Amino acid sequence: MLYRLLVIICLVSPLSAHAAPCLKATSACTEFVKLGNGASRSLIYRTYALDEKNDKISRALIVVHGAGRDADNYFRSALAATFLAGALEDTIVISPRFAANNSNGCRDTLAPNEVNWPCNGDSWRSGGTATNDDKLRSFDFADELLRKLSRKEVFPNLKAIVVSGHSAGGQFVTRYEMANQVHDRVGIHVTYIVANPSSYAYVDPERPNADTKEAQTFGDAANCTTYDDWPYGLKRRTGYAANLTDDQLKEQLAARPVTYLLGELDTLPIAGFDSSCPAMAQGPSRLARGQAFVSYVNKKYNAQHKMVVVPLCGHNARCMFTAEPVLPMLFPKP
Numbered sequence: 001m002l003y004r005l006l007v008i009i010c011l012v013s014p015l016s017a018h019a020a021p022c023l024k025a026t027s028a029c030t031e032f033v034k035l036g037n038g039a040s041r042s043l044i045y046r047t048y049a050l051d052e053k054n055d056k057i058s059r060a061l062i063v064v065h066g067a068g069r070d071a072d073n074y075f076r077s078a079l080a081a082t083f084l085a086g087a088l089e090d091t092i093v094i095s096p097r098f099a100a101n102n103s104n105g106c107r108d109t110l111a112p113n114e115v116n117w118p119c120n121g122d123s124w125r126s127g128g129t130a131t132n133d134d135k136l137r138s139f140d141f142a143d144e145l146l147r148k149l150s151r152k153e154v155f156p157n158l159k160a161i162v163v164s165g166h167s168a169g170g171q172f173v174t175r176y177e178m179a180n181q182v183h184d185r186v187g188i189h190v191t192y193i194v195a196n197p198s199s200y201a202y203v204d205p206e207r208p209n210a211d212t213k214e215a216q217t218f219g220d221a222a223n224c225t226t227y228d229d230w231p232y233g234l235k236r237r238t239g240y241a242a243n244l245t246d247d248q249l250k251e252q253l254a255a256r257p258v259t260y261l262l263g264e265l266d267t268l269p270i271a272g273f274d275s276s277c278p279a280m281a282q283g284p285s286r287l288a289r290g291q292a293f294v295s296y297v298n299k300k301y302n303a304q305h306k307m308v309v310v311p312l313c314g315h316n317a318r319c320m321f322t323a324e325p326v327l328p329m330l331f332p333k334p
Contacts, residue, residue, distance in 0.1 A: 019054075021047040021088050023079055025072035032111070033096075035144055039113040040133045042141050045075035045095040047088070050148050055156050058090045058334040060149045062142070064098075064165030064172045066317065067125075067272045069108060071097035074169070077318040084322055085331040092149070092158075096141060098124040098172075102131070115141075125171040126201075126231035127179060127240030137240040138172070143182045150186035159334035161190045166317035167272065170197030175231060178203075178253035179241045193329060195261040195320050196286050198274035200293045202233050203250045203301070207281045208292035215296040224277040232278035254303035259329050262290040262307065265314035286315065 022029035025045055032041040033050070048054055061082065065074040075095035082088050098117040100106035106119035116132040117124035124138040142163065148154075149161055165173035177183075177192040178201065205228050206215040218227060230237040234246050241249065267285040269275055283289035287309070294307040310326060313319040320326065 019048065019052070021093075023047065023088070025075045029075070032114070033141070033144055033148070035115060035140060036133065036136050038133065038135075040115050040130070040136060041111075041113050042115045042117075043071070043097045043099065043111070044145070045071055045097070047079070047082075047091070047093045050092075050094075051154060053154050053156075054092075056090055057092050057155050057158050059087070059160040059331060060092045060094065060155075060158060060162070061330055062094045062096065062145060062161070062163045063321070064096065064142075064163075064169030066167035066169050069098055069100060069106070071095045074166070074317060077321050080318065081321045081327060081330055084324075085327045087331045090334075091331060092155070094145060096145065098138060098141070100124065100131075123231075125168045126175050127238075129239050139176050139180055139240040142172075142176055143180060146180075146182050146186050146188075146190065150188050157334075158188060160332050161186070161188050162193055162330055162332065163190065164193035164195065164321075164330065165197075166195040166320060167197065167315065169317075170195045171199060171231070173197075174258075175201050175241065177256050177258055178249050179244060180252075181244075183252070183256060191257045191259070191329075191332070193259050193261060194290075195317070196263055196266050196290070196315055198272065198286060198289070199232055199279045199282055200289065201231050201249075202228070202282070202293075202296070203246070203253060205233070206296070206300075208283055208288075208296065210284075213288075213292055213295070215292070215300060218281060220281065224281055227278045227281045229278065232282070250301060254297060254301040257305075258303075259306040259308060260290050260294050261320050261326060261329075262287050262309050263313040263315060263320060264309050264311050268314070271315045 063078040065071045078093045099108040100119040102119045115130045118128040127139040130136040174194045207218040297303040310323045
């Protein structure tokens with residue numbers, strides 16, 4: 001009788017057990033996500049496989065890297081935050097890599113069929129088109145991740161998705177939030193966490209006054225002629241956002257749930273700070289630009305976006321994402 005019971009336990013256990021989370025930024029914790037109808041694919045770091053059924057997962061956290069495209073380091077920071085929140089067992093953490101190789105400024109090593117996202121110009125951080133597949137835009141990558149996470153046959157108990165990014169990743173998320181076309185289709189509550197970006201996409205020609213900080217007609221438009229061009233404004237849009245109307249972008253920007261994380265000490269022009277004319281029109285520092293943009297969206301477009309100034313943090317993703325006040329936002333209760 002005991003022998004038969006042991007046999008039953010051995011047969012049943014492998015089927016009912018779940019794999020432990022993958023907790024190292026190594027190839028063992030990566031997989032490729034197929035994009036589009038061809039062979040194109042992009043890499044992600046993740047704590048659990050995207051195609052293996054897992055009924056323990058109740059939330060997902062996507063963390064988009066900065067200009068260094070160091071998805072491995074952002075995966076480590078996300079893991080640190082997940083550990084501190086006690087959420088390793090019920091959260092799938094994903095860090096996508098927007099690899100770029102233009103043989104000049106960006107020299108990532110690409111795997112066969114890996115998408116080569118634009119390094120500069122029509123950038124991956126604003127929905128730009130891939131350099132080796134003109135049918136793919138960088139926001140399509142995020143769209144595909146949301147669609148995969150929403151499959152009930154794989155994650156039947158997933159109730160919340162948080163899309164977050166820091167620095168250039170924060171630029172990606174603030175523009176993806178206003179432009180993406182899957183937010184209302186996945187059937188899961190999606191929120192956005194925008195941390196310390198260098199710039200935002202304003203949806204009209206107003207910019208913050210240097211003295212009052214309130215939005216008003218931009219006074220230097222004659223000299224700063226590109227201040228309202230995409231990705232700083234809505235004119236001359238390219239990539240993913242070009243297919244939407246101004247009104248769609250305004251409506252989606254205001255309607256979707258966003259929290260802006262701003263480092264209390266992120267006031268210096270360092271770490272890839274955008275000092276171009278269109279960016280400087282938005283404020284003198286990342287902190288000032290974030291404060292002005294949140295005020296502008298909430299006051300003028302009746303949004304209910306939230307802002308948190310994170311104490312003692314500068315331009316540092318690990319500091320921002322592991323701060324105690326931030327953890328409940330990254331890991332909401334399902």
